[in-house]
Amino acid sequence: MAMTEGTTPKPKSRRNLLIIAIVVIVVIVVVASIAVVTTKPAKTTKTLTEAQQTLSMTWANVPDLDPATGDDEASQAALANVYDSLVFPTATGNIVPDLATSWSISDSGLVYTFHLRPDVYFHDGNILTAQDVVFSMDRLLTMGQGFSYLFAPYVANVTAPNNSTVVFTLKAIDGPFLSSLVFLYILDQKEVMAHLAPGPYGSYGDYGHTWLLTHDAGSGPYEVIYANLEANVTLEEYSNYWNGTKPNQPKYVNMIGTSQTSTVEALFDSKQIQVTDMWQTYSTISTLSKQPGAAILSIPIPEEMYLMINTAIPPTNSLYVREAMAYAFNYSAIIGPGGPFQGMGYASGPVSPALPGSNPNLTIQQNITFAKKLIQESEYASNISQYPVTFMYTTAVPAEAQLATSFAADMAKIGITVNIEGEPWLTMEADMGNQSSAPNIASVEVAASYFEAGSVLSEMYTPSARGTYFQNYWLNNSTQSLLGNEIANATSILNQTARFQAYKQIEQQIFNMYLNIYVFSAREVRAYYPGIVDISLNSIIPLIGYIWYYRDIGFNATAMS
Amino acid sequence: MNYAVNYVLKRLAYGIISLFGLSILVFVLARVLPGTPVDLARLALGPNASISAINTFIDELHLNAPLPLQYLYWIEGIFTGNWGISLVTKRNVLTDVIEFLPATLDLLIMTAIIILLISVPLGLVAGRMQNTFVDNVIRVITYVGIAVPSFVVAILLQLFLGYDLHLFPIIGQLSPGIAPPPHITGLYLIDGLITGDFGAWVNALWHLILPSFSLALGPIAQETRILRAAVVENQNRDFTLAETSHGLPEGLLTTRYLLKPSIIPMLTVYALDVSSVIANAFLVELIFDWPGFSRYGLNAMLSKDLNAIIAVVLVAGILFIIANTLVDFTVSRLDPRVSEEMGD
Numbered sequence: 001m002a003m004t005e006g007t008t009p010k011p012k013s014r015r016n017l018l019i020i021a022i023v024v025i026v027v028i029v030v031v032a033s034i035a036v037v038t039t040k041p042a043k044t045t046k047t048l049t050e051a052q053q054t055l056s057m058t059w060a061n062v063p064d065l066d067p068a069t070g071d072d073e074a075s076q077a078a079l080a081n082v083y084d085s086l087v088f089p090t091a092t093g094n095i096v097p098d099l100a101t102s103w104s105i106s107d108s109g110l111v112y113t114f115h116l117r118p119d120v121y122f123h124d125g126n127i128l129t130a131q132d133v134v135f136s137m138d139r140l141l142t143m144g145q146g147f148s149y150l151f152a153p154y155v156a157n158v159t160a161p162n163n164s165t166v167v168f169t170l171k172a173i174d175g176p177f178l179s180s181l182v183f184l185y186i187l188d189q190k191e192v193m194a195h196l197a198p199g200p201y202g203s204y205g206d207y208g209h210t211w212l213l214t215h216d217a218g219s220g221p222y223e224v225i226y227a228n229l230e231a232n233v234t235l236e237e238y239s240n241y242w243n244g245t246k247p248n249q250p251k252y253v254n255m256i257g258t259s260q261t262s263t264v265e266a267l268f269d270s271k272q273i274q275v276t277d278m279w280q281t282y283s284t285i286s287t288l289s290k291q292p293g294a295a296i297l298s299i300p301i302p303e304e305m306y307l308m309i310n311t312a313i314p315p316t317n318s319l320y321v322r323e324a325m326a327y328a329f330n331y332s333a334i335i336g337p338g339g340p341f342q343g344m345g346y347a348s349g350p351v352s353p354a355l356p357g358s359n360p361n362l363t364i365q366q367n368i369t370f371a372k373k374l375i376q377e378s379e380y381a382s383n384i385s386q387y388p389v390t391f392m393y394t395t396a397v398p399a400e401a402q403l404a405t406s407f408a409a410d411m412a413k414i415g416i417t418v419n420i421e422g423e424p425w426l427t428m429e430a431d432m433g434n435q436s437s438a439p440n441i442a443s444v445e446v447a448a449s450y451f452e453a454g455s456v457l458s459e460m461y462t463p464s465a466r467g468t469y470f471q472n473y474w475l476n477n478s479t480q481s482l483l484g485n486e487i488a489n490a491t492s493i494l495n496q497t498a499r500f501q502a503y504k505q506i507e508q509q510i511f512n513m514y515l516n517i518y519v520f521s522a523r524e525v526r527a528y529y530p531g532i533v534d535i536s537l538n539s540i541i542p543l544i545g546y547i548w549y550y551r552d553i554g555f556n557a558t559a560m561s
Numbered sequence: 562m563n564y565a566v567n568y569v570l571k572r573l574a575y576g577i578i579s580l581f582g583l584s585i586l587v588f589v590l591a592r593v594l595p596g597t598p599v600d601l602a603r604l605a606l607g608p609n610a611s612i613s614a615i616n617t618f619i620d621e622l623h624l625n626a627p628l629p630l631q632y633l634y635w636i637e638g639i640f641t642g643n644w645g646i647s648l649v650t651k652r653n654v655l656t657d658v659i660e661f662l663p664a665t666l667d668l669l670i671m672t673a674i675i676i677l678l679i680s681v682p683l684g685l686v687a688g689r690m691q692n693t694f695v696d697n698v699i700r701v702i703t704y705v706g707i708a709v710p711s712f713v714v715a716i717l718l719q720l721f722l723g724y725d726l727h728l729f730p731i732i733g734q735l736s737p738g739i740a741p742p743p744h745i746t747g748l749y750l751i752d753g754l755i756t757g758d759f760g761a762w763v764n765a766l767w768h769l770i771l772p773s774f775s776l777a778l779g780p781i782a783q784e785t786r787i788l789r790a791a792v793v794e795n796q797n798r799d800f801t802l803a804e805t806s807h808g809l810p811e812g813l814l815t816t817r818y819l820l821k822p823s824i825i826p827m828l829t830v831y832a833l834d835v836s837s838v839i840a841n842a843f844l845v846e847l848i849f850d851w852p853g854f855s856r857y858g859l860n861a862m863l864s865k866d867l868n869a870i871i872a873v874v875l876v877a878g879i880l881f882i883i884a885n886t887l888v889d890f891t892v893s894r895l896d897p898r899v900s901e902e903m904g905d
Binding site for chain 2: 051064141145148209210231234257258260263266269270430449469
């Protein structure tokens with residue numbers, strides 16, 4: 001009996017145990033509370049000041065800080081602020097002096113001579129010379145990544161006759177050469193050479209790439225003070241910037257590499273970021289913009305969503321069918337309220353209206369009656385239903401599934417059956433690269449690489465784009481090469497007005513071929529606090545990276561308190 | 562003690578063989594993913610990369626060599642510090658591992674501490690107070706802990722304790738303006754202590770609490786249930802009855818004589834739970850913008866980053882082996898039967 005009693009704790013013992021447990025839990029809670037209170041950083045003046053003077057934004061990824069490899073949105077935003085280029089873009093599409101005070105172009109159009117400012121110092125104190133420009137171009141071309149493709153087909157050599165003169169000799173005339181130069185960021189040769197690591201470039205090792213991923217060798221208005229490739233990059237204004245600092249520019253900029261919605265919401269609501277990334281859904285941005293003092297920031301960017309049409313397979317080999325599809329599509333449903341790409345702008349033909357040289361008159365509105373008439377005139381009038389159209393989109397962008405469904409519903413109205421295929425991007429890219437597996441329609445968003453319509457025309461419609469994700473047209477060889485020649489001729493016109501006129505004619509020609517359905521012209525849509533971040537939409541340079549040129553953005557540190 | 566050393570060495574030897582097998586498996590799986598070497602190069606370098614850049618890339622990764630030869634090149638690189646170039650960060654994967662692993666190890670250590678601090682008292686109390694109100698409350702708590710995924714806990718904690726109450730930071734390892742402690746191990750918790758940079762140490766600890774607790778909640782629930790079951794079983798055994806009949810105080814009986822045999826089954830699961838943080842923390846790291854190894858691994862998978870994928874799997878494998886060896890050793894010290902089997 002005694003043994004039996006022993007198997008069960010006595011009530012008193014239970015109480016003791018409960019007391020012990022409560023004491024343990026209370027101790028844990030108290031210790032944790034003390035830790036929370038005592039570990040909260042002291043709000044020293046320094047910390048508060050830095051936090052208050054920091055413009056924080058989220059981005060899709062942490063910037064790649066090497067000018068030879070970083071070519072995405074976040075990387076370019078950081079690079080445009082940390083480095084200088086010879087010339088600078090303006091909001092209206094012009095090119096103005098930057099590191100170069102002036103330049104001349106030879107009569108042949110093949111030799112560009114730039115004269116540099118004498119008073120530019122890199123962040124480490126070295127003076128910027130023409131040799132640094134030569135080094136930067138050589139480095140870009142040797143590494144062959146990032147924006148090197150803008151220069152590789154044209155640049156024969158670069159020389160520095162003296163410390164303040166740089167001469168570029170081209171292999172062929174490149175009309176947009178000056179526009180492209182905004183992406184030639186000038187690095188401090190001495191600094192880079194002091195940080196070489198083993199790599200594939202012979203005596204140049206890795207060309208300083210590993211070091212440059214987390215440091216900078218620039219002369220721009222901001223310098224890198226912290227970089228973690230999985231978290232964020234922090235920039236601080238460069239007090240010795242040759243062009244001076246502006247009183248209202250943010251002293252610090254924190255570029256956080258996350259677009260995780262709940263995190264972005266929490267950060268924005270608590271004003272720990274003042275501008276969100278552009279990858280949130282419109283409903284998220286709309287919700288965030290309802291915070292006190294918040295608003296929606298919508299910036300047109302040179303990027304467009306295309307439904308690229310295969311002209312080599314039925315029924316889209318018929319011009320009538322392609323035109324009918326373009327008129328049957330409901331554009332407003334896609335970018336209007338509740339649409340999958342709400343907040344985007346109407347497209348106007350093959351080139352985004354944000355780009356200088358685009359033709360603004362190439363618009364289409366839904367007209368089902370006219371679309372049906374076109375089908376009736378086509379060679380598939382009697383049997384269109386027997387030729388289903390394959391619509392391929394990438395599952396990486398969920399909104400495209402909704403776009404595909406909407407497209408299918410519209411096409412049903414004119415008797416076209418649509419088979420929707422969502423694919424991972426790599427699979428889609430592979431399918432588009434092969435004529436035998438290319439779909440009737442491929443949904444792809446394309447961004448301009450330099451600030452002219454010629455950028456998009458060269459990227460998408462020249463023979464070199466065949467078999468890449470930049471086109472899904474599979475034009476016959478003669479048409480393709482004719483188009484390619486016209487684009488090459490246009491980009492080799494030195495006179496900007498004449499060049500833009502040539503672009504517009506080519507755009508009209510492409511438009512008339514109904515190679516695409518132009519879904520929308522993209523916009524950067526973000527939530528922000530206008531009382532803290534002062535952005536003038538009229539002065540924004542709608543070019544990748546330069547949109548977020550922080551020196552031109554006002555920051556109200558007082559409002560942050 | 563020599564036997565114990567032999568035992569550990571034997572386990573480590575098994576571990577190395579396992580790692581070798583794992584490396585072959587992961588290497589082959591990573592290399593047979595769809596796409597040609599040129600596709601892979603374009604993926605890494607961008608669609609406009611020059612032909613020479615693509616060729617350099619392919620040569621560097623030996624992508625045109627037969628698979629067995631590629632593996633040998635890779636193994637050689639592992640031992641010479643060249644772990645291959647990451648397609649995402651575009652630098653040596655070893656550099657990435659050295660940079661990102663410590664942040665996750667900080668998380669892992671804190672998570673391990675939180676699990677022990679909470680699950681052991683809860684398990685003991687629940688076991689000793691079997692089928693009482695307290696036991697039922699703990700049971701409900703553990704069910705919730707098991708049922709709710711860590712990323713949901715992370716978001717809730719972030720929003721409630723971070724955003725609403727401002728008790729904890731929402732993201733990151735350190736507050737703006739706080740410099741990391743001088744780099745020794747890369748673990749802020751350890752470097753802060755070693756270098757005496759208590760400001761950074763305290764700040765790092767403050768940032769660790771929410772992500773660590775998010776990761777710990779599931780294991781806490783699991784370990785509590787296991788410990789409770791063991792306590793319930795052991796408290797009905799003869800040795801407990803004998804000790805109770807000898808009038809041993811309740812507290813002493815529980816913490817000294819009941820805990821030791823009861824904690825053994827929990828320890829094995831505990832080791833697996835803690836070491837799995839390295840692979841499973843990616844969502845929590847994403848939510849708290851934690852610059853850790855797990856998030857690096859997720860990005861590697863999504864970007865088809867061959868070298869990084871292999872490195873992540875291998876490092877996770879190494880940590881699993883170390884954790885299990887440590888636990889086996891600890892169990893052998895706690896359980897005389899195991900110790901006897903080892904001949905100690």
